[in-house]
Amino acid sequence: MSNALPAPAAPASATAKAPTRPRKRGGARRTDNLMGYLFIAPWLVAFLAFTLIPIVASFVLAFTNYDVLNPSWSWVGLQNFERMFTRDPRYIKSLQATFFYAFTAIPLRLAFALAVAMLLNTHRRGVSTYRAAYYAPSIVGGSVAVAVMWREIFGADGLINAILGTDITWLGNPNTAIWTLIVLAVWQFGSPMLIFLAGLKQIPREFYEAAAIDGAHGGQQFWHITLPLLTPIIFFNLVMQLISGFMVFTQAFIITGGAPLDTTLFYALYLYQRAFVSLQMGYASAMAWVLLAIVAVMTALVFRSSSYWVFYGSQEEN
Amino acid sequence: MRNRMSGFAVLFLVMALVLSACAPAAAPAAAPVAEGESTEAVAAEGGDGATSELRVAWWGSQNRHDRTIAAIELFEQLHPEIKVVYEFSGWDDHWTKMTTQAAGGNLPDVMQQDYARLEEWVSRGLLMPLDAYVADGTLNFDNVSESALAGGIIDGQLYGVNLGTNSMVIVIDADKLAEAGLEAPRPDWTFAEFEALATQLHENLGIYGFTGGLSNEQLWKNLYLSLGEWVYNEDGSALGYEDDQPLLDYLGMVKRMQDAGIIPTRETEVAEQGSSVEDNDIVSGDAAMTYVWSNQLVALSAAAGEGRNFLLVPMPRPEGGASTNYLKPSMFFSITSQAKNPDAAAMFIDFFTNDIEANKILMAERGVPISSAVRDALQPELDVAQQQIFNYIAEIESSVSPIPPPDAAGHANVINNVYWPLVMDPFFYGQQSLEDTVRILREQANAVLAESAGQ
Amino acid sequence: MDSATTAPADRAMSRSQSRPLWRRMPTRTLLYHLLVGGLGILMLYPILWLFASSFKGAAEIWTNVRSLIPQDFTLANYTNGWRGFGGITFATFYANSFFYAGVATLLTVLASAVVAYGFARINFVGRRIWFACMLATLMLPVQVQIIPQYIIFSELGWINTFYPLLLPRIGGQAFFIFMIMQFIRGIPKDLDEAAEMDGCGKGGIFFRIILPQIVPALITAAIFSFYWTWEDFLTPLIYLNDPKLYTVSLALRSFADPSGQTDWGAIFAMSSLSLVPVFVIFVAFQRFLVEGISTTGLKG
Known part of the structure; x- marks a missing residue:
């Protein structure tokens, strides 16, 4: 049986075509500390030199009332954490906004990215033009121009109202404002799309040819070849979108500033305001570590689940 | 100023020293495309005869950047011994940057300040009182009314020089x-x-x-x-x-x-x-x-x-x-307590306040100048909107409420x-x-x- | 599923070379172009709006906001914007951005590939822990790391240089390391093992076997890394003081002042222009993406 394909899912002939060299079990498990550390050395050095200290510092500051401008600070124990959950209504709102955003924008964005990647993974005429057109929105990023543009499109007499024939102040209405940011996130779906495309390109053509000979086509090929072989990339995109979804900052920062009624007050935005506007860096650091805990748990859950649905060509355990 | 480097900063100093020991000893001579010398290098160079360096930071838009840089060039002509190094940004970025620099003990000599933030910065000891420079005449306020300076005074000491007077106004489409x-x-x-x-x-x-x-x-x-x-x-x-x-x-x-x-x-x-x-x-x-x-x-x-x-x-x-x-200072220039060259900083602020030529370059972009001599000199060159502003400020000056105290911390x-x-x-x-x-x-x-x- | 439909469509096309293009198109292809093209135009609308605004006169930008066609077409916004600030033009900012994004991308992609191979293919003590650490660095908001990091670089005397922007890139970036790892793990291990039996070391395997197969991933990483670095304004803002070192993204943010006068035309013009390099990089590189590796490499 091949190690390259999830055996139960793949059509027989496709598996037959895949490399079938028997695996030496011992070789895969062998540890090689010297080479391992040699290869990860660049990251390790940069991590120890530039990232570790700021991380440790922010952890220490989470238990202080450090305010950035004043070099003297004092320990406040768990007070920052206690305030967060008991005496800060805005904090709760920022959690609500962030979770809502994460659980709507991430699935929508990934589904859209995958669908478009599939559509564009073809040799049809003009497809590279389409690819460029679909990627283009993702490079306008988060400049001031985007803020003006987005406000214009969702404005009282903007494009969206013109198309829908409605009269909604999208950015001013607490029920709709967050959706404009979700639409923006979906609109800028270029990065997961490109990664999906690269993943689709990596699927060996032979598998499809074999499947075609076998009579499998369209939907069958998608379910039995494309999807399983794409799972490592789907997994990667899911994890990364999850993390960046919880870190979402720029769009709210430049477009809504958290308004209306704190319905778009994303966690990282609120944290930034506490750190650099209200000058409560200690409190912001505490918030940052709670966020880290939340995201770490969510990510760990996804990693846990991955052994049930992610198939690696190399069939190693992760 | 050293005694401010307490607690937190010392912790990082130690960490950073440990770090620099194991950092790549000879960092590659990266060639940033434009002149990439550190600020110290610029000062030491002194190729143009400058013996001291003055760092100035402000926020604004293109118009203000252009005018301020032109005024700075004029200042350098008048004071060839001073090399002015400047940094500018938009409003939000200015505060992010200044806050970070303050934490690193790295603030410029002169920074643009805002009325809403002044108390916050003064209460943390980050700004230097300017009264000594007023007393010795480096900062000359002969043509400046007391009310125009009042906004920069906290607990009896002057911490910021008003760069232009402002007031709120109802605009009616006639x-x-x-x-x-x-x-x-x-x-x-x-x-x-x-x-x-x-x-x-x-x-x-x-x-x-x-x-x-x-x-x-x-x-x-x-x-x-x-x-x-x-x-x-x-x-x-x-x-x-x-x-x-x-x-x-x-x-x-x-x-x-x-x-x-x-x-x-x-x-x-x-x-x-x-x-x-x-x-x-x-x-x-x-x-x-x-x-x-x-x-x-x-x-x-x-x-x-x-x-x-x-x-x-x-x-x-x-x-x-x-x-x-009330008449509000639109913004201030303050000298920070981390300034390396406060004397030149005071000269620079005085130049901004009193120099007629400089103000003809600046053209009241930051608000109505506080010096009456400057105002008179600018009068003939103002455009319609500026003329209206000057007149408006002059008209309400006598009837406005006194400036309120700076905002609470x-x-x-x-x-x-x-x-x-x-x-x-x-x-x-x-x-x-x-x-x-x-x-x-x-x-x-x-x-x-x-x-x-x-x- | 389109890879599957491609082949018959191609065959259909070659069969009917003599008929006009629109007749040669099977209904399916036509539908495809209608759907994908239509959606594409919708996707592009906001960008078209931005470009249109950049050609509108100062008095028109806020009075003729919705129109995609400037009433009175002008290039003044481009000349005003390009002028920059106090004699420092966008030529300088572009040079700095190219330097920053170019070097950073090169470092990031190379380092990420090396590190990814280490994590994906070599068993070593502590692998899981370091990998978890790497992912965790992505989960701590950067806003609380700025100040300590600034103090470190300040003590090292590197403020106002490109070192704080570039040196951290020698370790690659977690996002790309993880991404390339996933691509490496999709490659059957049999090839490695065969090479190993032929006496190839880990380094040899990486360069001769793995690297050629992850080209699409590396190109994707290069496209993103270039764009994300190009767009990054926070690091340049914090570490670069001299305006002669400012990047395009930072310069763009120096145009707007909510309390004063803002030349929006210049902002739109320079924002539009700043998209060009990123877009060109994408178009240039995506060709390699399309061709990809498809069938090569796996016939080991």
């Missing part, structure tokens, strides 16, 4: 007013008259009678200033007024006008917030009145284009109150975490009664202020 067949208001008009005029403009023309954030904290502050009080108490530990009735009346009026469609609702305001002066409804002709800070009239007029006529009137006041206007916290999210927005979105709103403001603001003052 053509719309005529079209509606209405009279211009008196300079000491009341809120009742304001509401009546806006209502009539709205009814006669079918556009907004007025646009602009009437729930802005600035108007809350002005309201109590006009009544001879101040929103914060002396040590910034609580609200400074007892009577909530004026605020109750005022907010009631604003809500009434919103509900009647005379002014944009809070919802519309929020949807358009963050827009610039240029995006104001009065520019597009969708509103007949607005308010701005006087220096913003230049931007407003430019965006509106040729052939528009704007009328400037002071802000309305509550019944029986004094003026709701907890001000930013009150505004961002209480005023908008718990008070104004829930009220104007109809989620909270007027009575609750005023009560919550008092309770929550007092809690935050007490905590900030106690630290």
